[in-house]
Structures are given as C-alpha cells and as structure tokens.
Amino acid sequence: MLLPLSPDELLSTTRSVRRRLDLTRPVSRAVLTECAELALQAPTGSMRQDWHLVITNDREQCRRVGEVYRRIWLGMVSPEYLERMSAAEPDPIARASWLRMMTSARHLAEHFPEVPALLVPCIDGRLDGAPANLQALKWGSIIQAAWSFMLAARARGLGSCWTTVHLAAEAEVAEILAIPYDKVQQVALIPVAYTVGTDFKAGARKPSERFVH
Secondary structure: OOOOOOHHHHHHHOOEOOOOEOOOOOOOHHHHHHHHHHHOOOOOHHHOOOEEEEEEOOHHHHHHHHHHHHHHHHHHOOHHHHHHHHHOOOOHHHHHHHHHHHHHHHHHHHHHHHOOEEEEEEEEEOOOOOOHHHHHHHHHHHHHHHHHHHHHHHHOOEEEOOEOHHHHHHHHHHHHHOOOOOOEEEOOEEEEEEEOOOOOOOOOOOOHHHOOO
8 A cells, every 4th residue: 555645745754764663564575576666667877777676574584684784783883983973063953963863773773683674785796996987877776776665665654774884794694695795786785664653754954055056
C-alpha cells in the first residue's frame, strides 16, 4: 500500500530514519523488489547502468552485517571524538542538532544487528586512483539509483538511512554477502525497515541562500 504523499511531501519527508525503525516487523522480498524495480529507472551515466543493488532480508546475513557495523561505529565514535567534533561547530544550535543526530546514530549502531533488511549499493570495478570524471560518472549513477530506492521505500511505509561506516571493513561484509570484493565496490549500507508511524516532517536545514548561487 502506498502512503498518500504528494511528490513534494515525499521529497521533503524521506528522512534518515534511525530510532523509528520497526525492528520486529519482517520486510518481504516482494516490497524490496518493488523498490528495486523503481530504482532501475533512475538516470545512469552514459546509459551504462554498471552498478548493482545487493538486497537481503535473510535474518542471519542481516545480523552478521549489523554486528560488523556496530563494532566499527562504536570503535570509531568515542567520547573524545564527539567532544572534538562538537567543539569545531561554533553555532550552538547547529552543535546541539549534530549531537542529537549522533545520539540517534548510536541507537542505530547498537541495534543494527536487528534490522530486518539491508540494501548495499555497489558499482562495477574499484575506483581507487581512478580519474575524477570516471568517479563522477560512477558515483553519480549509483547514488541516484539508491536514492530512488529510498524514496520508493518511504512511499511504502519503510524507513532507511544512508550509512558508510562499514566501508572500514568492506571486505568482511563482502564475504558475508558473497560480493566479489576485487571486482565490485560497495558504496553504502542502508538499513530498511517499516517505520513506527509514518508522520515524518521536513528536516531543519540552514538557509537556502547559503547554498544556492
């Protein structure tokens, strides 16, 4: 069932969902496939479509990948890191917002092994040392496809969140998900689950005049 969202509402309320993921409700292969089919319609550079969407709702795979994510996140985000990063933000409102986000990020990390489904966007080949134009082509194509998946998921009552922490242990996750590490590069790890409630609001953002030129 699709939520009654206008295009503007869909675009402005597809949030990074961390705390409000329903970790007890399974996500069917059918709904994941629907989202993937829509993602295939995203623009792709030079019509190459040289990327992959690795999707799983296998409980054991999700648990093992989630444990990798939790270990990496908790190892990276120490109290010293939080203090250093928050001190670098001079705006007290922005600092408080960032700290709230990090609190929710910790919640997601701690519960990541319970996530019922995962999306891992990938690209053919590895971009280590590749020229900027090739990197732009590859990143620009897969990110649009992944975002289309996330929008389709939101329209169906599912929440998601773009994360990249697991890339510190990319080869380990590749082995769990049978991704050929030498030939395919992972781009992100996106938890997918139904949300607790569907009434998301637009996020707080800095004034547009700072970014639109």
